[in-house]
Amino acid sequence: xxxxxxxxxxxxxxxxxxxxxxxxxxxxxxxxxxxxxxxxxxxxxxxxxxxxxxxxxxxxxxxxxxxxxxxxxxxxxxxxxxxxxxxxxxxxxxxxxxxxxxxxxxxxxxxxxxxxxxxxxxxxxxxxxxxxxxxxxxxxxxxxxxxxxxxxxxxxxxxxxxxxxxxxxxxxxxxxxxxxxxxxxxxxxxxxxxxxxxxxxxxxxxxxxxxxxxxxxxxxxxxxxxxxxxxxxxxxxxxxxxxxxxxxxxxxxxxxxxxxxxxxxxxxxxxxxxxxxxxxxxxxxxxxxxxxxxxxxxxxxxxxxxxxxxxxxxxxxxxxxxxxxxxxxxxxxxxxxxxxxxxxxxxxxxxxxxxxxxxxxxxxxxxxxxxxxxxxxxxxxxxxxxxxxxxxxxxxxxxxxxxxxxxxxxxxxxxxxxxxxxxxxxxxxxxxxxxxxxxxxxxxxxxxxxxxxxxxxxxxxxxxxxxxxxxxxxx
RNA sequence: GGGCCGUUAGCUCAACGGCAGAGCAGGGCACUCUUAAUGCCAAGGUUGGAGGUUCAAAUCCUCCACGGCCUACCA
Numbered sequence: 001x002x003x004x005x006x007x008x009x010x011x012x013x014x015x016x017x018x019x020x021x022x023x024x025x026x027x028x029x030x031x032x033x034x035x036x037x038x039x040x041x042x043x044x045x046x047x048x049x050x051x052x053x054x055x056x057x058x059x060x061x062x063x064x065x066x067x068x069x070x071x072x073x074x075x076x077x078x079x080x081x082x083x084x085x086x087x088x089x090x091x092x093x094x095x096x097x098x099x100x101x102x103x104x105x106x107x108x109x110x111x112x113x114x115x116x117x118x119x120x121x122x123x124x125x126x127x128x129x130x131x132x133x134x135x136x137x138x139x140x141x142x143x144x145x146x147x148x149x150x151x152x153x154x155x156x157x158x159x160x161x162x163x164x165x166x167x168x169x170x171x172x173x174x175x176x177x178x179x180x181x182x183x184x185x186x187x188x189x190x191x192x193x194x195x196x197x198x199x200x201x202x203x204x205x206x207x208x209x210x211x212x213x214x215x216x217x218x219x220x221x222x223x224x225x226x227x228x229x230x231x232x233x234x235x236x237x238x239x240x241x242x243x244x245x246x247x248x249x250x251x252x253x254x255x256x257x258x259x260x261x262x263x264x265x266x267x268x269x270x271x272x273x274x275x276x277x278x279x280x281x282x283x284x285x286x287x288x289x290x291x292x293x294x295x296x297x298x299x300x301x302x303x304x305x306x307x308x309x310x311x312x313x314x315x316x317x318x319x320x321x322x323x324x325x326x327x328x329x330x331x332x333x334x335x336x337x338x339x340x341x342x343x344x345x346x347x348x349x350x351x352x353x354x355x356x357x358x359x360x361x362x363x364x365x366x367x368x369x370x371x372x373x374x375x376x377x378x379x380x381x382x383x384x385x386x387x388x389x390x391x392x393x394x395x396x397x398x399x400x401x402x403x404x405x406x407x408x409x410x411x412x413x414x415x416x417x418x419x420x421x422x423x424x425x426x427x428x429x430x431x432x433x434x435x436x437x438x439x440x441x442x443x444x445x446x447x448x449x450x451x452x453x454x455x456x457x458x459x460x461x462x463x464x465x466x467x468x469x470x471x472x473x474x475x
Numbered sequence: 476g477g478g479c480c481g482u483u484a485g486c487u488c489a490a491c492g493g494c495a496g497a498g499c500a501g502g503g504c505a506c507u508c509u510u511a512a513u514g515c516c517a518a519g520g521u522u523g524g525a526g527g528u529u530c531a532a533a534u535c536c537u538c539c540a541c542g543g544c545c546u547a548c549c550a
Contacts, residue, residue, distance in 0.1 A: 002485050004519065005501050055513090056506035075507065092500070105508050125485075129499045131511050132487040138542045139486090150486095194549065239549040240476090331547090387550090394550060448550080461543095474541065 002125075009124050012089040016119070021086060025120030028097040034067035038102055038110060045070070045112070046097040046120060048149065049090060051130055059087075060111075063096065064149075071111040072098050083117040092130075093123035142474065144467055154464075157457045160279055161465055164453050165232060167278045168252060171271055177228045177254060182217035184210060184234065188428045191215030191372070194237040197247075210236035214253050215372065215444070216431045219401060222442050223434045227257035232449065243461040244393070247470050250449040255401070259443035261373075261384040264398035265361060268388055268445060269296055272359070272395070272452070279456045287391035287458055290357045294390075298359035306352055306362055307344065315344055315366075339418075341369050356389035363387075365399075371411040373399035374441070391455050398445040405435035 013023055030046040047063035047070075061072040076084060090096065097118035105111050128134040133150045140147040140154075147154050169179065187206070189196035191213030199208050214231050221229055232252045239245060256263055276283050276294045283294040307315045312324050318340045325332055325343050330350055336342040363386035367375055373383035385399035402408055412427045453465040463469035 002519095005485065008501070051510075053509050053512055054506085055509050058507035058509080060509050060512085062510075071510070073508075077507090105510090107508070107510075109508090109510070111508085126500055127486080129486040131499065135487070136482090136542090138482090141542090192550075237549070240547075242546095242549085243544080245549065397550075446550095451550095472541065 005126055006124055009091060009122070012091070013122055016086065016089055016122070019082065019085060021082070021119060023119060023122045025095070025097070025118065028118060028120055030065075030097065032067040033063070033065045033070045036070060036102055036110070036112070038104055040102040042099060042115070043102055043112060044097065044099045046095065046118075048095050049092050050127075052090065052092060061090075061096075063098070071105070071109050072100070072114050073105070073111045074114045074117075079114060079117060086117055086119050090119075091123060091126075093125070093127045094119065095121035095123075138471075141463055141469055141471055157453075157459060157465060158467065160457050161453045163279060164275060164456060165250075165449065167275055168232065168271065168449075171274055172230050172254065175228075175267075177230050177256075178226070180218070180221060180226065180229045180231055181233060182214050182221070182231060184236075186211050186217075188426045188430075190428045190431065192235075192237075194239055197236050197238045212237050213251070213446070215446070216428055218253055218255050219439060219442070219444070220431065220434045222255055222257050222401075223437055223439045227440070228255070230254040241470065243463070244451070246450065246462050246466055249462070249466075252445075252447040252449055254445045254447075255442050256444075257440040257442045260400040260441065261363070261386060261398055261443055264443040264445040265300075265363075265386060268396050268398065268447070269298060269359075271447075272390075275452070275456060285456070285458070287455055288460060290391055292391050292455075293358055298361060298388075300361045300363060300386075302364045303362050303366070304364065307347075310347065310351055312344075312347075315340070318343075321347070341366070345369075353389065353394075354392050356392055359388065359390045361386045361388055367411075370399060371415050372402055372408075374402045374404075393451050393455055394448070395452055395455065396445060396447045398443065401439070401442045401444045403435060403439040403441055405432050408432055408435055 016023055028044070028046050030044050033045055033047060036043055036045060045063075045065070047065035049061055050064045050069065051062040053060040057076045059074045059076075061074065062069055063072055074087060079087065097120050098112055098114055099116040100112040100114045102110065102112055128146060128150050134140055134146050140151075148158070173179070185199065185208040187208060189209040189212050191211075192215070194212045196209040196212050199210065200206070201208055213235050214233070218229060218231060230252060233250065234248050235251050236248045237245075238247065241247065254264075254267070256267075273283060273294050273296060276285065285292050285294065304315060310324070312320055315321060321340055321343050322332075322337065325347055328347060328351055330346050332343060332346070336346065364376070364382050365373070365385040367373070367381055367383050370383045370385050373385045375381070375383050383399060385397075387394060388396035402411070409427065409432050412432075416427065450462050450465050453459070454462060457465060459465050
């Protein structure tokens with residue numbers, strides 16, 4: 001049948017061509033549909049045909065552009081012969097330009113009485129059904145353009161995504177931060193704990209890695225006397241795909257020279273409450289089946305305290321931690337059991353994270369799991385770092401930046417000795433050399449934009465907030 | 476990587492061992508204020524793919540592909 005429809009449509013195109021009609025149109029200055037008012041004369045607008053209702057000598061079309069939808073009323077003896085010829089060959093999905101006077105029908109619908117019709121693009125494929133729309137999740141992701149044409153809620157999500165990023169820029173620019181961009185292809189992957197994508201440069205005859213985080217380059221800029229900087233862009237991690245993970249994702253990273261972790265906490269609070277107000281006009285919001293209140297102040301709790309509340313009085317006591325994991329029915333590999341932080345992380349994800357509905361800062365992390373963060377002055381074991389959870393999602397990660405090159409090298413080597421699986425891990429001597437020239441003390445913050453957008457749009461999957469999430473190619 | 480579920484017309488869905496169906500979209504006819512327009516007529520299928528069981532398979536079994544959710548990995 002699709003072949004049949006296609007054939008019929010190609011036939012229409014041939015007929016139109018024979019009459020010398022331009023099937024695919026030219027520039028057409030138009031008014032946005034949403035701004036069209038009753039009583040306006042000779043309005044020119046354009047959009048995609050979403051419905052056609054023939055009613056004898058008159059017909060009604062619904063056309064849609066990026067701002068809205070409007071009805072077009074065609075009286076057959078009101079338009080030229082050529083336009084009538086075009087009109088008879090229109091299909092749902094075609095893009096047309098129209099010109100006419102605006103009025104209301106007796107049922108109250110804002111309508112353009114057509115005077116002139118211009119064909120701007122003929123479609124060969126049928127759009128999904130007008131009433132039920134496009135539901136098939138796979139087609140929605142593979143052919144996102146159809147999803148965007150048919151599902152208004154999906155458009156709204158992506159409009160909000162665009163706004164979130166605009167407002168972040170507005171907010172940070174107003175606070176004196178400047179936006180920079182740093183390499184996405186790194187000779188040595190760093191700045192996070194993840195496996196990278198590998199690519200190859202032919203002329204240089206060397207492997208490059210798609211960045212897993214911009215962190216180490218942004219901090220080179222701190223060395224270079226850029227003091228308040230941020231970058232909003234893609235990072236890439238060669239890991240599993242899930243409702244919370246896409247191989248490429250968008251992060252905000254922000255650095256403030258002469259600041260610290262505490263300053264980052266304040267910025268995070270004011271940025272996210274600003275976004276809540278701007279995007280949803282409210283600090284109260286729903287996420288999935290949860291009610292979230294973004295009102296300040298947000299809860300702050302020490303990393304160690306969250307475990308003692310869960311019944312682990314001393315997280316360094318491996319026996320207690322292992323026993324707790326067992327009680328909670330958490331499956332552990334032999335490798336996990338060798339690393340108390342792995343076990344704690346699993347307990348955290350299973351038992352604690354699902355309870356972090358309202359914004360919660362968890363702070364003061366062990367140095368072992370924070371290789372780029374600065375220790376507390378009175379306790380070298382713990383670092384000035386926080387993670388922020390909202391709606392049970394991890395939204396932000398921040399710390400006072402380690403600017404001691406000797407200590408940094410020691411921690412890098414330490415991490416390499418501990419992990420066996422991550423073969424791409426190397427010490428970025430170039431970064432350490434930069435630190436050796438002197439980096440100011442600084443606060444740094446990372447926010448996962450996709451997850452933040454999920455939260456602000458009440459989306460259950462990261463694929464709902466990324467235009468083209470990665471899928472296995474079909475066929 | 477493992478488990479569960481799904482895949483039927485362009486789209487949304489029925490049929491659940493016995494002739495593959497409907498609505499929308501598309502084609503034809505009628506109708507000059509309709510809006511899920513309406514009425515009538517005709518058309519549209521390798522039931523994701525390959526095997527198997529059976530007199531008979533969309534339906535039961537096996538394998539494969541793609542997707543979703545959970546889990547694992549990972550921030």
